[in-house]
Amino acid sequence: MTEFARVIRDLVSVLPAVLYRPPKDNEKKSLGRLFQETAARYADKSAIVFEGRELSWGEFNILVNRLAHALKGQGVQRGDCVGLLMENRIEMLACFFALAKLGAATGLINTSLQSKSLVHCINITNATKCIVGQELIGSIADVKDELPLSDNDFIWVKDEALTSSVAEVGPDSLAPSWALDVMATLDTMPSDNLPETLDIRAGEKACYILTSGTTGLPKAALILHRRYLAASEPYARIGFRAKQTDRIYLCLPLYHFTGLGPGVGTSLYSGASIFLRRRFSASNFWSEVREHQTTLFVYVGELCRYLAMQKESPDEKNNPIQTMVGNGLRPDVWDVFRQRFKIPRITEFYGSSEGNAFFINLLNKDKTIGTTSADILLVKYDFDADEMVRDAKGKLAEVNDGEPGVLLMKIDDRFKFDGYNDKKASNSKVLSDVRKKGDRWFNTGDVIKKIDVGFALGLAHYQFVDRLGDTFRWRSENVSTNEVGEILNANSQIEIANVYGVEVPGVEGRAGMAAITLRHGVEFDSDEFSNYVMTEMPAYARPVFIRIQPAAETTVTFKLFKASLRKQSYNLSEVEDVIYVLKPKSSRYEVLDNEFYQSIINGQHGY
Known part of the structure; x- marks a missing residue:
């Protein structure tokens, strides 16, 4: 097949998703509704595999419904935010979907945070309750008295891996006295769908992604249902081209959007099942890929580097992975995945939890973050003075093609900026009057450059260069x-x-x-x-x-x-x-x- 024919084929296959428009804020479209509809469509098909357990979509929906009814009984209601501190596992996703069905937002907390940083993350989202996994109960116990929550506001979820390792039931396998064991009540809860799920609008809050901000002072990036749906569908249709028969290898932490959006979102839009891992293991990766026949892989560049450093394995030969979607893949590691691992399709993307638009490598070009339909600017940056360069008229100076520049993305009706829970933090990321009076641009703080990828139907392609100094x-x-x-x-x-x-x-x-x-x-x-x-x-x-x-x-x-x-x-x-x-x-x-x-x-x- 010629390069021209291949690009035309790729473009035609993704055209429906390219033309896709995000739902309007008042439309009755939401994450919980999408999960519910997918579960009904593929009720008897595999939804998720985790540590020897497997649930069909129908079984998964019943678990989610029972959790939602239990949380509702504890006072969780539409518009609330509930903190969620749990490792990757079935119950973590079940809690996330249950809250979505209720119309409550999830505050997704980084599992490595403790002490002051943990308190900050729960407080910044105004969480009314906190769901915590048995495996992380110690982190909450250390700061419980510093939180504006009562004993009735902590919800404990057992971890099967820990519970099964305890020879006899004892203190370590039971919820502490100050937390409710929500799993103990599930068998008595209704399994039917909740009526409020169908009324939730696209402009309501779905979750907060707590940006991985270093010192315990993260910002809470607001993700509306509209934003989640608008991002996840292109990943499913353009990036993975996922089908119900696919299975996704997902080992990224689900408190980050890369795992939650391209990974979980793709499953919701396609019905593809998920092979879920608590955390990444380079030594087990290829054997698990082959054992579970995972055809899709969600990555970040660091994981790929670890895989590239591993000794050759028989399992990596003729492996079933057809497409990988993620970000941060270095050019040299890209070559390893193409040549050594023989991955047919690599869909690198660029975006951020708080950003208003994204780039995606929809034409399967090498070593590029792809293209975007958003209006963007690349402006010159003085690295010594640590500031953007302005011309004689005081306007930001744009770079020439091929030169690296700071990426600004225009904020408009299609590419809205929902920002953070903190208005001051949101305003700090917006530049106004850049091209004309009254315009608004999201300052990504990232440096990218335009590159030549050969024939691409006139679509400009770009490559990530670096983050700015701060x-x-x-x-x-x-x-x-x-x-x-x-x-x-x-x-x-x-x-x-x-x-x-x-x-x-x-x-x-x-x-x-x-x-x-x-x-x-x-x-x-x-x-x-x-x-x-x-x-x-x-x-x-x-x-x-x-x-x-x-x-x-x-x-x-x-x-x-x-x-x-x-x-x-x-x-x-x-x-x-x-x-x-x-x-x-x-x-x-x-x-x-x-x-x-x-x-x-x-x-x-x-x-």
Whole structure:
């Protein structure tokens, strides 16, 4: 087949989804209704496989209905928000769908958060109740008294894996006295669909995605039913081209939109079943793909790099995966999946939980985030001054084709910006009067560039380049340098911390590095500092490198100067200051010596 014929075939196959328009806010379309309709259509077909359990769509719908009736009996009602802290498992999705059927929003909480960050995430969504899995009950127990919730507002969901491992029923297998065991009441609950589900409108709240914001201060990105439906259908039809006979390998955390949208959303639109995993395992991946005949795979780039580093396995040969959809796939790893793993279709996409539009590689081109139907601008950025470039008239200057620029996406009636639960945070992401007076643009904070992918019917294609300095990506999480800096500045040893991201060979994204200036007369105490960082930050937010700097450098406008620090990075031949490193699986910062530095450069570091 010629390139022209292949592109025409691809375009024709996705045309219905390309022409798709999101539902209007007052339409009676919702996540719960979509789940219910899919369950009715494929009632006897497999819906989900997890740790030796398998439910048909009909069985899954009954479980969801009983949970919804139980939650309704506990006072959960339309318009409420309920926090959900649970690992990937059947019950996690069942709670999510049950709340959607009731018209209540789910506050999806990152399972790695604890203490202050966990309290913040529950409070920021104004959650009236909190559902917590048995496997994470300790995290809630530690902060229960700091939350504006009573004992009747905590709902406990047992974990079959933990319960079955307890020889006899004891305290560890039972709900604590301050939480309701919702699963214990399910057999007495009605199994029929709830009448309110059919009345929920597209403009109502479906969930909050708590952006992976580093230090326990995430922002709550609002996802309306309209937004979820508008994003998920293209992933299903354009990205995966999913059918009811497909099975999706899903191992990404469901509190992030990549797993929840392309993964779960595709299943809802197509009837494809899900093979669900609590967490990713590179060593088990190909054997499970073959055992469960998973034809579709939802990825992030970091997972793909781990798979590319594995030794060749007999199971990877002639594997059943036909299409993979995700983001962050590096060009060199892309080649491995094409050539070694022989994946026919790779649909990279670009978007964010709070963003108003997305890009998708609908024509199966190599090494591109694809194209978009949104109106966009790529503007020049001065990395040294850390600001966008303006022309002589004061307008933002656009880049030339092929040059990297900061991506702005126009906010209009089709590509609405729902923003965060925090109005101030939402406003900070919007630029006005960019092209003409009164226009509004979403500032992604990401740098992309236009690339030539060959014949593409005139559709412009783009490639992701990097995040701007104030935010970087590490271990599949977004890390805010400002928020990390605020936490470090609260340490008794530190006068000021300047945080930035640096490259680590063979690793996706950037590792955190902080140039810190100590208080007058203070000698750096690594043990105290290490304990502080381990306590105050989740693992992905902790700086990997610490540079002890005599004095902080600032620009003429007193902004912390980062350009030279980023450039010097942790290069021992360029930096005279002492640098500390947090080695993999370590909980203590130690001086970076030449031996470990060389192991980093050679890609033998273990990060």
